[in-house]
Amino acid sequence: MPKEMTKEKKVSMTWLFQYLRPVKGRLVILLVMLLVSTGLQLISPQIIKRFIDTAAAGGVLTTLIQLAGLFLVVAVLNQVINVAVSYLGNDVSWRATNRLRGDLLKHCLRLDMRFHNLKTPGEMIERVDGDVTSISNFFSMFIVQVIGSFVLLAGILGFMFTVNLPIAIVMTVFTFVSILFMAFIRNLGVGPSKDEREASASLFGLIEERIAGIEDVQANGNVPYVMNRFHQLMRTVFLKGRKAWMIRVIPWNTTVILFALAVTAVLLLGVHYYLIGQISLGTLFLIYQYTQMLNDPIEMLGDQVQEFQKAKSGMLRSRELLSHRSSIVDGEQELLPQGALGLEFEKVSFSYNKDKPVLRNINFTVKPGERLGIIGRTGSGKSSLSRILLRLYNIDSGVIRVGGIDITTLKLPALYRRVGMVTQNVQLFDGSLRDNLTLFDAGVSDGSILKTTEQLGLRKWIDAQPSGLDTHLTAGGSSLSAGEAQLFALTRVFLTKPSLVILDEPSSRLDAATETMLQIAVDQLMEECTGIIIAHRLATLEKADKILVLSDGEIIEFGARKELAQRPNSHYARLLATGTEEELA
Structure with missing residues (x-):
């Protein structure tokens, strides 16, 4: 044989x-x-x-x-x-x-x-x-x-x-x-x-x-x-x-x-x-x-x-x-500094395919508690930047630091406990409303859920449900409107009390009145954390401390928002002057 x-x-x-x-x-x-x-x-x-x-x-x-x-x-x-x-x-x-x-x-x-x-x-x-x-x-x-x-x-x-x-x-x-x-x-x-x-x-x-x-x-x-x-x-x-x-x-x-x-x-x-x-x-x-x-x-x-x-x-x-082995290797370190976390990208390059770079030599620093607004045309690398920050992919070269610590040295649960991300796509799971909001974390109290949803404007929708937080939701998300789904995603992240939060245009699918109320709530919830806002509308960046402009995977502009707004030849100032947001799409 x-x-x-x-x-x-x-x-x-x-x-x-x-x-x-x-x-x-x-x-x-x-x-x-x-x-x-x-x-x-x-x-x-x-x-x-x-x-x-x-x-x-x-x-x-x-x-x-x-x-x-x-x-x-x-x-x-x-x-x-x-x-x-x-x-x-x-x-x-x-x-x-x-x-x-x-x-x-x-x-x-x-x-x-x-x-x-x-x-x-x-x-x-x-x-x-x-x-x-x-x-x-x-x-x-x-x-x-x-x-x-x-x-x-x-x-x-x-x-x-x-x-x-x-x-x-x-x-x-x-x-x-x-x-x-x-x-x-x-x-x-x-x-x-x-x-x-x-x-x-x-x-x-x-x-x-x-x-x-x-x-x-x-x-x-x-x-x-x-x-x-x-x-x-x-x-x-x-x-x-x-x-x-x-x-x-x-x-x-x-x-x-x-x-x-x-x-x-x-x-x-x-x-x-x-x-x-x-x-x-x-x-x-x-x-x-x-x-x-x-x-x-x-x-x-x-x-x-x-x-x-x-x-x-x-x-x-x-x-x-x-x-098959994941290319994402878990680190050994479990502790991050208390409070809001700073963020640093040092000579970061990334590609999904080796012959087609998506991000090239990205360098910027965000101090603890600051808010960074990221703008750029579709395909400029905005979403890729957030994905590599959460270690969904490995970078090709460079270093990403959160709280001064290289994220590759961190255990993944330790990173996810302190860094949250709100995307425009919300996945509902077959289970109660409470489980969907907390992602099955029994340690989150009902009081904390109701307080957060009150701030974000989702409380009325919850109270209208037949069994409140015990209401059964079906998988897929068909029971939520687009706006409700956006509020749902925000609630999930802020219930974890993140020290660094990434918002992928949190108000893109909301009407003007709800957007104004939501912005006030988000400002309150982000007082004790660092924020990264991926923007498709300039109005979203009014409270940002810094602006980063991406184009074809490279940084073409980075600096304080007020300074860039007052500099006539800056990309950000031209967008504000023309009053158009087409270049963000």
Whole structure:
């Protein structure tokens, strides 16, 4: 066997035992039940053999009734145990694979944005759930069918050697040839099965992506295009699935042919020995019954080879996902200075793709408690600047300091506890209004929530809800207007009492009256923190201490707001003089 194949097998079994270890108690019970079930299956044909031989010899009716009753009890007991084994097997599989699902989801949530930009949510759902389901199907039946099949095979063959040696040899040869063949081709369908899973992931990615953008799809008449892409991917799934299935059923087809040959040989030998008087009629039936029983575990093993190939592809894809490492390395430092935090960018350069810089040699300093307004045309790098500050991406070069400390040396939770960001896109989660405002932080009191929402103008909306803070919200955000969503985002951030807050145009979707009220509230809430305001309207920057103007990823202007406003040739002064905000868009 090639070293690579041995290594893959070792890894697969390591995975199996890693996730089965926590349910080892249930596994022991399951194995005991399997042994009992196997014993009952082996006993049943022997009861029938005695019944036939007793009847053929003219035995008493009482004995026949007792044997029939015993057979009925064994059959019922065996059925009850089989149901229990099936239930416990599925219970074990779901407990084991749910841990794997949890590990995959946790790992995905820790990966950086570069990874998630390349993967659609639909694809990730298929990776976390679809791939693991194939593993779960294998787990649920592996112990029940594979181990149970081997125990049953051993029992049948062992007993047959005590009945008739030639027939036992024929049955043993059939068994070993079938098992060796299945072991030889067990990895044959792994590659095609992996391709099938990848095609399915692409299909789910398309569905999720198009549903998420349903407004654009409908408004621009793109439904025919979407359906065309859907049919193309469905055809790919069908073709790859058909190829994988045709390869996976090879073991089953082979065992059917081998079994037909084995049954023919066994029956010919059995009839021969019966005709010459070496075996009784009951023994002939016993041989036939055991031969038929021999096919069941062989077929089960063939089915499990198919499941193994699908599970192996799921394991490989899951291991591949877990092998991804985030480029964002957590630091060691947990403490930041108390109070408002200063911010410093020193020779910072950043790019999403190496050949296309987004920010180049960015240098500026914001003192604790100051407010910095950032303006620039679309694509100038404003949002990228906030993303690298929150370490959603690594910078290419330079240093970013918060409170005088390099952010790469900080633990991420320590950074996120003190630095907050308000974006224009608000994600609601399935849960109560309270949980959505606090992001499931039970340590935030209702009093603090109501006080903050009162300041921001969201309190009236909360009071209008049927159950107040206990009102259930659905995921997606359809229950909020654009303005309410903006207030929602502000409340979330200010409830954390940040020392440095980034506001991405907090009033862009509010009417004039609400905007005025909101600005007063934001001014109050920002009295004890440093503020970074990404502006699309000049009115937002009236309270800013400094202005930074970006263009094509470079700083073209930076300084005190009042000073820049009074300097006629400054970019900021020209914007104020013309009274237009087009250059900010």
